[in-house]
Amino acid sequence: MKTFDYTIKDEVGIHARPAGLLAKTAQKYESQITITKGENTVSCTRLLALMGLGVKCGDTVTVTVNGNDEDAAAAAVKTFLESNL
Amino acid sequence: MMKFTGKGVYGAIAVGKISVYERQGIRVKRIKIEDAEAEIQRFESAKAIALEQLGSIHEKALKEVGEANAQIFEIHMMMVDDEDYNDAIFGMIRTQNVNAEYAVAATAKNFSEMFSSMDDSYMQARAADVEDISNRIIACLTDGHSTNTLSDEKVIICADDLAPSETVSLDKEKILAFATAHGSSNSHTAILARNMNIPAIIGLGADFLNEIKNGTMAIADGFTGEFIIDPDEETLAAYQKKQKAETEKRMLLQELTGKENVTLDGTKINIFANIGSVDNIGAVLLNDAGGIGLFRSEFLYLEKTDYPTEEEQFRVYKKVLESMATKKVIIRTLDIGADKQADYFHLEKEENPALGLRAIRLCLERPEIFKTQLRALYRASVYGNLGIMFPMVTSVSELEEILALCDEVKNELDAEKLPYSNLELGVMIETPAAAIISDKLAPMVDFFSVGTNDLTQYTLACDRQNPHIERFCNTHHEAILRLIEMSAKNAHANGAWIGICGELAADTALTETFLRMGIDELSVSPSFVLKVRDAVRKIDLTRPEPVC
Numbered sequence: 007m008k009t010f011d012y013t014i015k016d017e018v019g020i021h022a023r024p025a026g027l028l029a030k031t032a033q034k035y036e037s038q039i040t041i042t043k044g045e046n047t048v049s050c051t052r053l054l055a056l057m058g059l060g061v062k063c064g065d066t067v068t069v070t071v072n073g074n075d076e077d078a079a080a081a082a083v084k085t086f087l088e089s090n091l
Numbered sequence: 092m093m094k095f096t097g098k099g100v101y102g103a104i105a106v107g108k109i110s111v112y113e114r115q116g117i118r119v120k121r122i123k124i125e126d127a128e129a130e131i132q133r134f135e136s137a138k139a140i141a142l143e144q145l146g147s148i149h150e151k152a153l154k155e156v157g158e159a160n161a162q163i164f165e166i167h168m169m170m171v172d173d174e175d176y177n178d179a180i181f182g183m184i185r186t187q188n189v190n191a192e193y194a195v196a197a198t199a200k201n202f203s204e205m206f207s208s209m210d211d212s213y214m215q216a217r218a219a220d221v222e223d224i225s226n227r228i229i230a231c232l233t234d235g236h237s238t239n240t241l242s243d244e245k246v247i248i249c250a251d252d253l254a255p256s257e258t259v260s261l262d263k264e265k266i267l268a269f270a271t272a273h274g275s276s277n278s279h280t281a282i283l284a285r286n287m288n289i290p291a292i293i294g295l296g297a298d299f300l301n302e303i304k305n306g307t308m309a310i311a312d313g314f315t316g317e318f319i320i321d322p323d324e325e326t327l328a329a330y331q332k333k334q335k336a337e338t339e340k341r342m343l344l345q346e347l348t349g350k351e352n353v354t355l356d357g358t359k360i361n362i363f364a365n366i367g368s369v370d371n372i373g374a375v376l377l378n379d380a381g382g383i384g385l386f387r388s389e390f391l392y393l394e395k396t397d398y399p400t401e402e403e404q405f406r407v408y409k410k411v412l413e414s415m416a417t418k419k420v421i422i423r424t425l426d427i428g429a430d431k432q433a434d435y436f437h438l439e440k441e442e443n444p445a446l447g448l449r450a451i452r453l454c455l456e457r458p459e460i461f462k463t464q465l466r467a468l469y470r471a472s473v474y475g476n477l478g479i480m481f482p483m484v485t486s487v488s489e490l491e492e493i494l495a496l497c498d499e500v501k502n503e504l505d506a507e508k509l510p511y512s513n514l515e516l517g518v519m520i521e522t523p524a525a526a527i528i529s530d531k532l533a534p535m536v537d538f539f540s541v542g543t544n545d546l547t548q549y550t551l552a553c554d555r556q557n558p559h560i561e562r563f564c565n566t567h568h569e570a571i572l573r574l575i576e577m578s579a580k581n582a583h584a585n586g587a588w589i590g591i592c593g594e595l596a597a598d599t600a601l602t603e604t605f606l607r608m609g610i611d612e613l614s615v616s617p618s619f620v621l622k623v624r625d626a627v628r629k630i631d632l633t634r635p636e637p638v639c
Contacts, residue, residue, distance in 0.1 A: 015406070017406075018213050019211070019213075021213055021214075022163065022166045022217060022220070023162055023163075023166065025166075026162075026165060026166040026169050029169060030169075049174075051174070052173060052174050052175050053166070053169045053170060053173050054170060054173045054175050054176055054202055054221070055175050057206070057214065057217060058202075058205050058206070058209075060209050060210075060211060060214060062211065
């Protein structure tokens with residue numbers, strides 16, 4: 007299992023467009039990828055749930071990746087967050 | 092005649108007949124079903140049709156509003172396929188034995204309520220997206236395709252609200268304007284209308300719906316947000332005139348966009364734009380300005396209840412630079428004091444604030460605030476073509492102090508291994524003192540920028556806010572023009588360039604005078620860029636100077 011924290015820098019937070027792209031990114035991997043804000047954890051492949059987390063600029067989220075391709079998946083999600091959010 | 096006021100989301104005027112937008116088949120009944128799996132099959136087939144429709148709407152949007160704006164329909168397709176959404180619908184059909192229409196409607200309500208209850212206006216607006224896709228699936232289930240056939244005449248579409256897919260699906264050629272009772276300017280519909288270049292007014296209120304009738308004449312003013320139903324002749328004539336002027340302006344815009352700022356004899360000048368917030372960048376690009384000649388950084392401070400951090404400022408500067416790509420962006424450092432006050436600065440009340448502790452004086456008195464801004468600016472410099480200018484300088488020693496602080500900031504960044512680019516530094520010429528010693532200031536900087544508003548006030552000893560002295564406050568006063576000319580000569584003699592960023596820059600009666608002085612850049616409000624370009628292109632400097 008791999009886990010890392012990321013602080014959102016985008017002004018609008020995890021809004022529709024990046025949430026959609028993040029879900030697409032996550033769907034490419036076999037590993038379970040989840041994102042946690044406070045007490046709530048959702049699967050990265052679930053668009054509505056991801057948007058429902060209400061992640062805003064300045065919030066720190068924890069990404070957890072678990073599965074066979076977890077190294078590649080974690081790296082991809084990290085790169086995605088850094089360049090989009 | 093009846094008038095409603097909403098929020099205009101795209102500035103343009105439309106005059107024409109109303110067409111009330113009707114939806115079909117959205118009323119959903121709860122029906123008990125026997126075969127849950129068959130009902131799920133019905134849902135799956137309807138979903139497939141909905142996805143296909145969204146696919147073609149996406150295609151249409153790609154052509155009409157561009158990739159970035161069309162993306163919402165890709166998101167819609169993902170929402171239709173969303174696991175949680177589908178699980179909720181399956182669950183409801185299986186456990187409650189309800190029809191698919193009802194399950195979709197109930198699920199849509201739950202998700203849209205989740206968004207509506209979020210404490211963020213952007214997310215609240217997403218409720219409309221969930222409802223949009225759900226209504227589409229329900230329409231597919233009941234075969235009630237929302238086919239709004241429009242007549243051949245162009246009309247103003249009126250509705251309670253329009254979903255993004257409805258907005259894009261309408262035939263653009265037949266629409267004069269959109270007017271809705273509800274909706275937010277954050278909604279994708281508003282964004283799409285803006286990109287389709289169609290005047291749109293939203294939030295006209297529920298009463299508006301009672302007054303709209305098919306075929307009634309109406310006026311939609313996207314500038315003011317006014318919607319007039321059944322206008323009298325006088326009003327109609329006034330708006331037709333306004334519309335004509337607008338069309339001419341738009342023609343000018345089309346005609347002059349992309350053209351050079353060059354006189355008949357081949358003299359070139361830069362025309363940049365003045366802005367006060369990141370929100371104005373759209374207008375800068377739309378009006379084809381060559382860069383930003385004055386970015387007032389005060390808004391970062393005035394909007395806050397405490398000092399903006401280096402990080403906050405860095406993000407804003409970076410965004411401006413990135414949006415302007417390689418074009419020049421000149422940011423003026425904090426110009427606070429006098430009429431611009433923020434409580435947390437705790438400035439003492441002054442007898443004569445225009446001559447008091449303001450702008451660079453305040454920055455030099457409180458170097459920690461100034462250095463935070465300088466650090467943010469230098470760090471952002473790697474993202475574009477940045478220039479920094481300092482307001483209200485009156486002496487060489489002040490400029491020395493400023494430059495020493497810049498060096499200090501650069502040394503700090505070097506030590507922290509934070510990158511910065513070579514940027515241009517400039518001084519504003521807005522006091523007679525600065526103009527008179529411009530020969531001494533010019534060798535120390537890369538450029539001058541003349542702030543004509545303050546220069547006029549200080550040279551003529553005229554408070555521009557005071558209506559009683561208007562006739563003494565001649566902005567074309569020879570003293571002011573001589574000071575500008577003197578500064579231009581001294582700038583050029585020392586290899587610096589000079590621009591004008593005050594109101595005078597947009598005064599086309601002086602454009603030729605400025606060109607003759609050799610002014611390199613004029614920075615004006617975005618909406619004046621093309622007007623000045625038009626003036627420049629009609630000037631011939633080889634002709635004898637007109638006698639004033």
